[in-house]
Amino acid sequence: MQPEGFESPNHMPQGSSSSEGADDQARVAAIDIGSNSMRLVVAQVLPGFDYRVLDEERESTRLAHSLSVNGELAPEAIEQSLAALRRFKKIAEGFGVYDIRTIATCAVREATNGEEFCLRAKNDVGIEIEVISSQQEGQLAFKSVAQAFDVRDMNVAIADIGGGSTEIVYACGGHVEEIFPTNLGCVRVTEEFGINDELFTTPDSLKRLIAGIDKQLKPLAKKKPFTPQVLFGTGGTFTTLASILMMQRGEVGQMEWGYRVHRADVSHTLDMLSKMSLKQRKSLAGLSADRADIIVAGIAIIDRLMHRMDVNTLRIHDRGIRDGLMLTMIEDLEPALGSEQAAAEEQRRVQAMEAFSRSCGVDMVHTRHVADLAVNLFRQLASAFDMRESDDDTIFASAMLQDVGYLINYEKHHKHSYSLILNSQLPGFSRHALEIVANVARYHRGANPKKKHGNFTRLSDNDQLRVKQLAAILRVAGALDRSHRQQVSRADVTVHPDHILVTIEATGDPEVDLWAARSRTELFCKAFNTEIQFALRSPTAGQASHDPSSAAIE
Numbered sequence: 001m002q003p004e005g006f007e008s009p010n011h012m013p014q015g016s017s018s019s020e021g022a023d024d025q026a027r028v029a030a031i032d033i034g035s036n037s038m039r040l041v042v043a044q045v046l047p048g049f050d051y052r053v054l055d056e057e058r059e060s061t062r063l064a065h066s067l068s069v070n071g072e073l074a075p076e077a078i079e080q081s082l083a084a085l086r087r088f089k090k091i092a093e094g095f096g097v098y099d100i101r102t103i104a105t106c107a108v109r110e111a112t113n114g115e116e117f118c119l120r121a122k123n124d125v126g127i128e129i130e131v132i133s134s135q136q137e138g139q140l141a142f143k144s145v146a147q148a149f150d151v152r153d154m155n156v157a158i159a160d161i162g163g164g165s166t167e168i169v170y171a172c173g174g175h176v177e178e179i180f181p182t183n184l185g186c187v188r189v190t191e192e193f194g195i196n197d198e199l200f201t202t203p204d205s206l207k208r209l210i211a212g213i214d215k216q217l218k219p220l221a222k223k224k225p226f227t228p229q230v231l232f233g234t235g236g237t238f239t240t241l242a243s244i245l246m247m248q249r250g251e252v253g254q255m256e257w258g259y260r261v262h263r264a265d266v267s268h269t270l271d272m273l274s275k276m277s278l279k280q281r282k283s284l285a286g287l288s289a290d291r292a293d294i295i296v297a298g299i300a301i302i303d304r305l306m307h308r309m310d311v312n313t314l315r316i317h318d319r320g321i322r323d324g325l326m327l328t329m330i331e332d333l334e335p336a337l338g339s340e341q342a343a344a345e346e347q348r349r350v351q352a353m354e355a356f357s358r359s360c361g362v363d364m365v366h367t368r369h370v371a372d373l374a375v376n377l378f379r380q381l382a383s384a385f386d387m388r389e390s391d392d393d394t395i396f397a398s399a400m401l402q403d404v405g406y407l408i409n410y411e412k413h414h415k416h417s418y419s420l421i422l423n424s425q426l427p428g429f430s431r432h433a434l435e436i437v438a439n440v441a442r443y444h445r446g447a448n449p450k451k452k453h454g455n456f457t458r459l460s461d462n463d464q465l466r467v468k469q470l471a472a473i474l475r476v477a478g479a480l481d482r483s484h485r486q487q488v489s490r491a492d493v494t495v496h497p498d499h500i501l502v503t504i505e506a507t508g509d510p511e512v513d514l515w516a517a518r519s520r521t522e523l524f525c526k527a528f529n530t531e532i533q534f535a536l537r538s539p540t541a542g543q544a545s546h547d548p549s550s551a552a553i554e
Contacts, residue, residue, distance in 0.1 A: 028045060028099075030103075031127070032322040032325065035062075035107035035164030035188070036060065036061075037059060038081060040088040049147075055091060060291075063081060067110060067111060069191070072113050081117070082121060085121055102127050103321075106163070109132075134179070135181070137160060138167040140324030141320050142158055144323040151232075155227070155228050158171065158233075159234070159238075160233075161301055166185065167179060167181055172407050172416075175360070175424060177423065183216065189212070189297040190293065193209045205274075225416065227311065228309055230313045231306060231309060234317045235320055237291075237295070241269060257317065258316065261313075261316065263313075278292060360405075363484065366484045367402070370474075373491060377473050378392050387466070394440065399444075401421050401437065402414070414443070414444060421438035422435060436463060436466060436470075443471035443475075449467060472523040476517055476532070479516035479520045487506045487507050487508040491504045500530055502535070
């Protein structure tokens, strides 16, 4: 726990357990069952998406101990964890909180008896455990960092080091781009390389440790979407690193939150710790005794992460997954919207999409016009080609979000759009719905969907057809505003046995828009198995000038 009076941005200072003056505020409690330790936080919800911590508790249970050896949670670790859960539950109930959200991460997720542990927690303690994925871990870590730091104008990476795994998040402009899970937990790595022995002094031991970490991080270096300006670190390994450095520099009393560490500091700390015996590490100022046996592995992970990312600056975040969970719980406390819920939710969904796109530097006038054209074209084609009516929302969202990848770069912005959308957690979308939207946006330009594209082949056959057809329509809609002048005011579709005729009305000279539309019909022809032609109607004379060129099926 932080000392009395601790304060970090966007959170009130921690106080005592007294509820004085706050009886009307909701209270929540969250438990994070990690591979190395379990943590409880009890908090009082404050206005403005905020909370005040009433109490915190931590217990080192080492659930991941022996997991790498036999794939099971050790019986003694299970009993210790269940006992801790009982205590945590009583603490929360003492504050009047009976609805406790409990999550478990890597150790429980991987253990062959993880389900048995969860069942015992439910039956013996009355605690329902939600086992979350590594992707969810990354999202929660990002939510916590984004709430505490202004990362909207930065390319950043976030690493959450636990006992059994490390989740690495790449975020651009305040939006998640990629999440990379690894098995580089400080407990797991310690056991795998046997570095919790009394002495750890040989250069060969350190070399083997670094080589093992590098082997896991090698794919990360190849796939990273950008070089981050800064790495944010969450988890006990990072706060311990900050504590050690502050003690060495005489910065006693300075808070760990936001503490800046350079890559050279990490390397020097790793070198120092690797040459110390376990007994010496236990007596090192700033290092708690219960972390002394796993700290070398933890610092080595940080060192190699910064090396592989080519990042020089690390900033410490003293919160993380647990804080992200608490923020999620506060979001879920929003009151029901009554009879107007559907309309209000739709408005919220659209506003969120607009805010997302705007924050990525998207031309909103062009984007909204293309979205309207796409929905109009879709609705006229839906019945003829047996498309689901509800996909008018899908194509609208895809159009609104298709260009968010501009945030990273123009050349491959459609690919970046896919990642940003998929990781956006926009309100009103299920994970599957976001995946469809992301794929449609991914193929609004560039190559057609291919079997070698993992993002596409993961979809069912029906969803693959949906993506092809919706992306084909979106390409045509986008082409009809190639000039970015919103000259095409109307597009009418006529379905003929051997072709589709799109008749447009324009307020100006649509030559560029028609040229673009004719050049972007290949996917349409394949997806709908028909030709497509265009005609220009004069708004005054009502005459259609038939487009002599058509797109044939290849």
